[in-house]
Structure formats: C-alpha cells, structure tokens
Amino acid sequence: MGAMEIVNFYLVPGIVVGSIYALGAVGITLVFAILRYAHLAHGDLATLGAFLALAVVTLGGVSPYVALPVAMAVTAAVAVGIDRTFYAYLRERPKIVTVMASLGVALMVRAVVQIVWGVDSQTYTRGIVRPENWFGIRIRDRELITVLAMVGLVVALQLFLKYSKWGKAMRAMSDNPDLALLSGVDNRKVVLLTWTIVGALCAAAGVFLGLNYELKAMMGWSMLLPMFAAAILGGVGRVEGAVLGGLIVGIAEEMSALVLPTEYKAATAFAILLLMLLVRPTGLLKGKVL
C-alpha cells in the first residue's frame, strides 16, 4: 500500500473525524473545568444542533454553512435552558447527581429529536460528492472547511479566555472557585456563559458530523465516548489538550485498521482512554482538574 493511499484513506478521514471529536471534547473539557462534572448529554446536544441546522436548511433553502450560526445560537439557548431547568437545581448536591441527571437529559433530548425529525438517516444535501484531487491528496471542500472551522473556533475561544474580562472570570472559576467567588466573580454569569459556549460548540460538532456523514438520532450518542476519551487524553480542563486529544483519537481510530481487524476500530477510543488513565491520568498536557 502506497504512502498516498495511507494519507488519503486513513490519515485524512482520521483528521476530519478527529476535528469533530475535538469540537465536542473542548465543550466537555470546559464543563469539567468550570462546573466540575462529566456532561453525558453532550453528544445528544450535538445531535440536536445538527437537526436544528437541518430544519434551517430545509425550511430556508440555504446551505448548511449559513444554518451553522443559527443552529449554534439556538443550541446555546437550549443548553442554557437545560442548565436553568435541571442542573441549577442540583448545583449544591453531590456532583454525581448532576452527572446522572445529564444522562436523563441526554435521553430526553434524543427523544425530542426522534419525535420531531423521525428516526431515518438524513442528509443536508442529497447525492454524493466525490473528493477533489490536490496533488494526489484526495480531499473534499467540506472536509477542509471542517478542519479550518474547528481551528477557527478554538483559536477564537482561546483568545476570548485569555484576554476578555469574562474569559478571565471563567478561568478564575476553573482554577479556584472559592477564591474567584470571594474576589467578586459572578457565578451565575460564568455558568451562563459556559453553557452558551458549550452549546454553540456542541452544535458545531453536530453540524460538521452531519455534513461529512449522515444525520441520525443516535449520531451524537455514539460520539460521546471518543469525545470523552479525547478530553481526558488531552488533559481535562485544557482547551488545546482537547483539540490534540480529539485529533489523536480520530487518527488512531482510522489508523488502527492498518494493524487490527476492522471490527476493533470502535474499541480504539476505549483502549486509548484506559491506557491514558493508567499511565498518565492527568493527560498529555497536564490537566488542571483531574
């Protein structure tokens, strides 16, 4: 097998799917860092975002790229609404209660998607798109856009966290909640902001997943494990770690087909997660939380 084939059929798909994992993992890592629990409804929120974009595409007749910001905004609002309705109520209780509640929220969100959009596989645009050939590397426009959008969103998020007042407040909450509260950081606003960002990132992950593959009611749920693996691999609480983790998990999954029978591909994320927790539980970039 030539080097070009390895790039085209193993590396490129790995990077694309890794970018989508990265978008999801960044959201997971933010929730972990600031609110300090594992959010199991993350995948299904991504599904919701993808289907909201589908609604905009079918009703408005626009391209999915135009629908993306709309879906991000609506999903952000839904995420804030879910927090207000379910998680806020449990905030003073042990975190495991919220984790379990998020599993319930996951089921509810999925059920809503199934009721509204049905259970059939759907796509934003019908038909198939053959990849373009760039000097031997076969890549499609939407794959390129997926990777670029992921990089753009993450850079924007990093700049926001680093330089803006509220970004600093979020980091302060993540570093030491008690100290942050004492110095006058408004907890409610930080939580609101976190969910807005997480909801928007979820929707982006969902839309890009739907754009590159298909929209299914279970699409987000089956992404949850690789996304968690990516967040933990990179170091929980580190945005750049989540991106690195996402890409590694994505590429490792695709590359595993070279050496392992393909039915073990799905297990690669488990294996990485397990190995990382054993060898270096703080993650590659030394996570701040776990």
Add this chain to the structure above:
Amino acid sequence: MKTLRIAALAALLGATALAAPAHADVKIGLLGGISGPIAAMAPAMIDSANLAISQVNEAGGILDGRKLIGVVGDSACNPQNATDAATKAVNLEGVIAIVGPHCSGAVLAAANSVTIPAGVTIVTPSGTSPEITTLQDNDTVFRTVPSDDYQGRALARTLLERGTTKVAVAYLNNDYGKGLAEAFRAEFEEKGGEIAGFAAHEGERASYRSNLADLAAGGADTLVILDYGDGSGLTMLRQALENGFFENFVGGDGMKSDAPIRELGADNLTTFIASAPVGQQSDALEVFNKAFSDIGGDPNAIFVTTSYDATFMLALAIEKAGADKSKVSAALREISNGEGEPILPGEWAKAKELIAAGTAIDYRGAAGEHNFDEAGDVPGAYALFKVSGSTFEVIAEME
C-alpha cells in the same frame, strides 16, 4: 407496622384481583425495533401486525368474543432492550405469545433469557440469523421469514451465475450480519468464487474509509455489504461510492431500504443490487396486499407480509389452544401443517367456525405456506432487486 403490612398485602391482593377479571382481553406482545438501526422499517411491520389484530376483533374477536390486544414494545434491535421489552411483555403485561422481536440478536437474547424459560411462544417476522435455528427452545421459537442460511447461499449462487467470481464482504458485527456473511462465504467459496476481503465493522461510526480501503486492497471490484440500509450500511455505501473503492455493490435484505435511494440518489446506484425475500405470487398475497393498501400501508415494504402472517397465525393458534400459553406452540404447528381446510389472510370468521367444529385448518400466508420444519423455520423464496426510479425492481428470481 404490622397493620401497615397487612394493609399493603391486602392492597396487593386487591390489585391482582382487579388485574385478572374473568373475561380478560387476550394480549399478545408486538416487539419491534422501533428505535435503533431498523427504526425506518419497523412502523410498517407493526402496522401490518395491527391489521391482523383488527381483522380478528372485527370478525367476532378471539375465543369467547374477547378482544385481541397487541402490546407494542421497543426491542430497539439490540439484546438488552429486547430482554427488557420481553420481560415487561411476559411478566407485567401477561402476554400469551409474542410477535417479534425484529432483529436476530434481539430474538436470541429475548428467547434465551425470557420467553423460553417462561414457556411463551414467539414468532419473529424478520429475525433471519441461522443461529435461531439451533436454539434449544422446547419448540417455542418460530419464524415466518426464512433463515439467512438460505439467503446467503442463494445470493452466493446468483452472483456466481451472473459472472461475479471475486468479491469483498463487509458485514455488520451483529448476529444478523455475521450469520448472513458466514453462509454467503461458505457457499461462494465452495462453488469456486474468491473472497478477496472479509471484515466485520461496528455500526453507527462516522468513517468507514479505512475499513473500505482495507477491503479494496484485496483487488475485488464488487463489494457485498451485509448491513442495514438505514444505518451504517448507508454510510459505507456512500463512502465507497465517493472514494471509488469498488464498482459494484451487492446488499442483503437489510440493504433493500429506501434510505440509500433517498439520500444517495438513484443515479448513483446503477451498480447496486440487493437480494430480499419475496412472497410467492398467490391468492393469499393478493388478499393481503389489498387489505393492507386499504388501511394506507405499502404492501411492498419489507417484512410486512411476514409480520402479518406471524400475528394472524398466533391468533389462530391461541383460538385453537384456548388461551393456554403452554399449548400455543403445538397449536401453531397444527393450524399450518399443509393439511386441512385452507384459510387465507383475513378469513377469521371462517377459521373460528372450523376450529370450533374441530376441523383441521391450514393457513396459507401472504408470505408463503408457513409449514414449519422441526426447528420452526420456513423455506424461502428470494429475488434480486435493482434500483429503478425511486424504488426497487426485481431483476431476477434467485434459486
């Protein structure tokens, strides 16, 4: 405390007394993959089962004028949900027999852990795995759909006859995909064909390009996909087409779904063929087609005939067995063993009279005669389909 316990006990006793009045309705379970990978096929299958139930109720009901009730449960096409749904149907709802579950893995799990121990007869309209044949089931597991052992072998022979001698096989890593793939491989190799790639894949993944690249490395230009057309089968087909890994595509019955045509477009599927069980042309099939069309159903949808037959036959068996669940399986064999007065779909009143008079009856189903063999299986007829316009069209009968 003691009084409280006695009160609670009394309340429980009262509840059981209420739950079992003298002339209870007769319940049968309808377990199907309402959510999960075959969610797109399940509604039509449940509708056709309900058609049989409503025909029974309209023509005088079951036994001494009782109502037959179908209790729908979601087996979600996976073993855990099927076990839960079967437990609920058997222990809480108190069903006397079950139509379903729909998927092979779900059938095996529900049968082994729930219905065989409970002695409840189940008839699956779509569980096609060869594994079901070998279940130690005390004769309680039946199916109205032929085993994939037949389909896999028929597909292998048909491909060889059509001049395809080298294929790669991608199958879904579950009881359905594995059973079909093994049967296909055995026959294809025995008859001189070459399998240039044989790999399982997990469902619901985003990318299958590396799987496809691996399979294509064997040098075959035909890919046999044994998966569901609404699930990962669609993703595989799309990525294989987009990247030009293979030229020709062959699917099993799971791939004969509208989803690939709808999402990929018929223009892109000119080299795609799929095999599926077909009802032999018969009066029974026409009667069913008309009745199902009248309630707005599509009689060409997959597994609707087998679902209808499974339900109607169980109703006949219950009528004959007299609501005794331990006698249902024996009665099921008696009402369709090739001997006796023929009964067509929907002929409930006639069947009821004959059973009451003690005359032997023989149900001729929409999907076939359904004369069960020792394992509770039925032989099958298959056809090869190609995409034509927005639907599938028969191109050849399969031997």
